[in-house]
Amino acid sequence: MSEPILAATDLVKTYKMEDVEVRALRGVSLAVHPGEFVSVMGTSGSGKSTLMNILGCLDRPTSGSYRLAGREVSQLGRGDLATVRNKVLGFVFQSFNLLARTSALENVELPMVYAGVGGAERRERARHSLEKVGLGKRLDHTPAQLSGGQQQRVAIARAIVNRPKVILADEPTGNLDSRTSIEIMALFQELGRSGITIVLVTHEPDIAEFTSRVVMMRDGKVLSDVTQTPVDARAALANYKEGDV
Amino acid sequence: MNIFSTFRVAVLALLLNKMRSFLTVLGIIIGVGSVIAMVAIGEGAKAEVQRSFDKMGTNLLVIRSGSAQTGGVRGGAGSQPTLLWTDVDALRKETQYVTKVAPSLRQSVQILGEGKNWTTSAEGTTPEYFDIRAWSFQYGGPFNDQDVTSKAKVAVLGGTVVDNLFGRAEDAVGSSVRINNVPFEVIGVLARKGQTAGGQDADDVVLVPAGTFAAKVQGGLRQYLGGSIYVGAASAEDTRRAQVEIQSLLRARHKLRDDEADDFTVSSMAEVASARQEGTETMTRLLAGIALVSLLVGGIGIMNIMLVSVTERTREIGLRMAIGARPGDILVQFVIEAVVLASVGGLLGVGLGFGVATYLSTEFGWATKIDPKIVALALGSSALVGVGFGLYPAHKASRLDPIQALRYE
Numbered sequence: 001m002s003e004p005i006l007a008a009t010d011l012v013k014t015y016k017m018e019d020v021e022v023r024a025l026r027g028v029s030l031a032v033h034p035g036e037f038v039s040v041m042g043t044s045g046s047g048k049s050t051l052m053n054i055l056g057c058l059d060r061p062t063s064g065s066y067r068l069a070g071r072e073v074s075q076l077g078r079g080d081l082a083t084v085r086n087k088v089l090g091f092v093f094q095s096f097n098l099l100a101r102t103s104a105l106e107n108v109e110l111p112m113v114y115a116g117v118g119g120a121e122r123r124e125r126a127r128h129s130l131e132k133v134g135l136g137k138r139l140d141h142t143p144a145q146l147s148g149g150q151q152q153r154v155a156i157a158r159a160i161v162n163r164p165k166v167i168l169a170d171e172p173t174g175n176l177d178s179r180t181s182i183e184i185m186a187l188f189q190e191l192g193r194s195g196i197t198i199v200l201v202t203h204e205p206d207i208a209e210f211t212s213r214v215v216m217m218r219d220g221k222v223l224s225d226v227t228q229t230p231v232d233a234r235a236a237l238a239n240y241k242e243g244d245v
Numbered sequence: 246m247n248i249f250s251t252f253r254v255a256v257l258a259l260l261l262n263k264m265r266s267f268l269t270v271l272g273i274i275i276g277v278g279s280v281i282a283m284v285a286i287g288e289g290a291k292a293e294v295q296r297s298f299d300k301m302g303t304n305l306l307v308i309r310s311g312s313a314q315t316g317g318v319r320g321g322a323g324s325q326p327t328l329l330w331t332d333v334d335a336l337r338k339e340t341q342y343v344t345k346v347a348p349s350l351r352q353s354v355q356i357l358g359e360g361k362n363w364t365t366s367a368e369g370t371t372p373e374y375f376d377i378r379a380w381s382f383q384y385g386g387p388f389n390d391q392d393v394t395s396k397a398k399v400a401v402l403g404g405t406v407v408d409n410l411f412g413r414a415e416d417a418v419g420s421s422v423r424i425n426n427v428p429f430e431v432i433g434v435l436a437r438k439g440q441t442a443g444g445q446d447a448d449d450v451v452l453v454p455a456g457t458f459a460a461k462v463q464g465g466l467r468q469y470l471g472g473s474i475y476v477g478a479a480s481a482e483d484t485r486r487a488q489v490e491i492q493s494l495l496r497a498r499h500k501l502r503d504d505e506a507d508d509f510t511v512s513s514m515a516e517v518a519s520a521r522q523e524g525t526e527t528m529t530r531l532l533a534g535i536a537l538v539s540l541l542v543g544g545i546g547i548m549n550i551m552l553v554s555v556t557e558r559t560r561e562i563g564l565r566m567a568i569g570a571r572p573g574d575i576l577v578q579f580v581i582e583a584v585v586l587a588s589v590g591g592l593l594g595v596g597l598g599f600g601v602a603t604y605l606s607t608e609f610g611w612a613t614k615i616d617p618k619i620v621a622l623a624l625g626s627s628a629l630v631g632v633g634f635g636l637y638p639a640h641k642a643s644r645l646d647p648i649q650a651l652r653y654e
Contacts, residue, residue: 053648056567058566058647058651059646059648070269076322078571078572079571079572082566082569082570082571082572082574083568083569083571085566085568085569086568086569087569091567091568093564093651097560097564097567097651099561099564101261101649102257110565110568111568111569113250114565114568114569114570114574115569119250158568162569223330
């Protein structure tokens with residue numbers, strides 16, 4: 001098997017809240033190989049958000065090692081972490097987090113702005129990226145003019161535009177109706193087939209069905225880690241009837 | 246992130262809140278506007294003073310006789326004639342820095358013309374005087390050296406005198422007037438100068454050749470010159486040198502011992518002028534100081550709104566950080582936003598300042614002068630205010646924790 005793209009070993013994260021120490025992660029080890037589509041599940045307080053923050057280089061573990069694309073990143077400074085997030089990772093959030101009153105095209109261009117890509121190339125790549133998620137005809141629409149599903153597609157276009165190795169999605173379907181959720185999952189499956197590694201946090205078992213591996217968290221530890229055959233989202237859509245799922 | 250895109254992001258962010266942005270920069274607009282207007286008024290006043298001294302003749306020295314002393318009572322400058330007619334020649338020939346010399350004998354006279362009379366000041370002098378005092382002519386021309394030696398009875402009238410004697414100024418030249426009952430032919434009318442720096446009417450004067458004046462108007466002082474001597478030099482620098490030169494020459498000519506005081510005084514118009522200039526300059530600085538304070542107040546307004554903006558856009562900052570903005574990128578973005586805000590305020594302020602200055606000069610006839618240097622300075626300092634007061638909010642933004650910021654509601 002190939003070298004893992006994402007290798008966390010014995011991650012511990014402790015928060016100090018006034019006098020109380022909160023141990024959000026109590027030794028989590030996780031290895032994800034290129035092309036895997038992993039869902040992380042767990043109740044709130046299980047430590048899944050903390051794990052995602054560390055995997056997303058938004059936070060640093062108290063102890064433990066985290067290798068991302070072959071590089072130890074657990075002790076990098078703020079500036080270097082920003083560069084890693086920019087070049088290696090793509091983010092998709094529950095609440096989309098698009099810039100209001102800014103066109104879809106410009107929203108997608110944003111990561112390249114920080115990567116220092118020139119204007120013409122930026123526009124070209126952003127357009128290509130939006131076409132990939134099926135929004136080639138809505139380049140100039142602002143978030144307010146788009147539906148929730150379309151907004152999440154813009155966010156996904158933004159996440160893939162810098163050609164990341166890993167996409168981290170935090171409850172990406174949490175604000176969407178079930179049909180749109182399946183559409184988004186179909187898009188993720190498509191991206192997965194093109195070789196991108198995806199780690200997704202969700203608390204909906206129905207959503208986890210579409211992924212190839214389910215990691216269950218509880219009390220800051222991995223409870224179970226199961227590889228499965230994912231349900232094909234395209235097929236699910238074809239059979240979809242209102243009230244189903 | 247390159248500067249151009251940062252700039253664009255800043256401008257777009259500001260345009261999203263047009264009214265708020267405008268109100269924020271109002272302080273800067275008023276600050277810069279008042280700097281421009283205040284300094285324009287100050288500079289205008291300064292230029293006005295300079296102009297009035299220029300009209301009087303610049304690089305000018307006046308030599309006056311010493312004072313008479315009778316039983317301990319000193320008579321004041323000019324009360325004792327100590328200057329000699331030969332001093333005039335000596336000043337002309339034996340000095341290096343003096344370029345023009347002219348005596349000025351003054352006396353109050355009554356002048357008659359076309360059946361009207363007027364009491365004015367008659368001045369006996371030589372043709373060089375017109376140069377030294379920068380007099381020009383409205384009609385006719387000056388008398389010449391020949392007129393001075395031949396004691397010709399010709400006169401040049403100032404505008405006020407013409408007004409009081411003649412209906413129309415162009416009728417004056419060629420007509421005859423009587424000065425202290427002596428008939429003179431009018432050969433020229435001086436162009437008007439208006440008020441002197443001292444507030445007197447510079448045009449209330451009759452100029453006649455010095456020889457004629459001594460013989461027909463003033464009468465018998467023989468070798469003494471009953472007035473003062475005007476001296477012109479080539480430049481301000483030369484005027485100072487000439488002053489020293491004149492002093493030593495006249496002391497030697499008047500045979501004064503080292504322990505004796507000068508029996509004459511040499512005063513420089515430049516000194517008077519520079520004293521005046523200093524006055525207006527102090528005023529300008531004071532006005533500019535007040536204006537700068539209002540610029541600072543404007544800066545505090547910008548800081549305030551930038552802090553609000555950072556709080557409002559916490560999620561946006563979090564997102565930008567998540568997708569790869571380094572803390573420095575965020576810092577630069579907000580500083581530039583503050584600078585753009587302040588600079589736009591500065592530009593509008595310059596416009597306001599121009600407007601106020603133009604209004605004051607057209608509506609009230611105030612002299613105003615807009616100095617490009619001050620405009621540049623005002624714009625520069627408003628941009629600087631933007632950097633200064635934008636730095637703290639920008640720093641705050643750049644230190645945000647991306648996780649907290651993304652979750653911020």
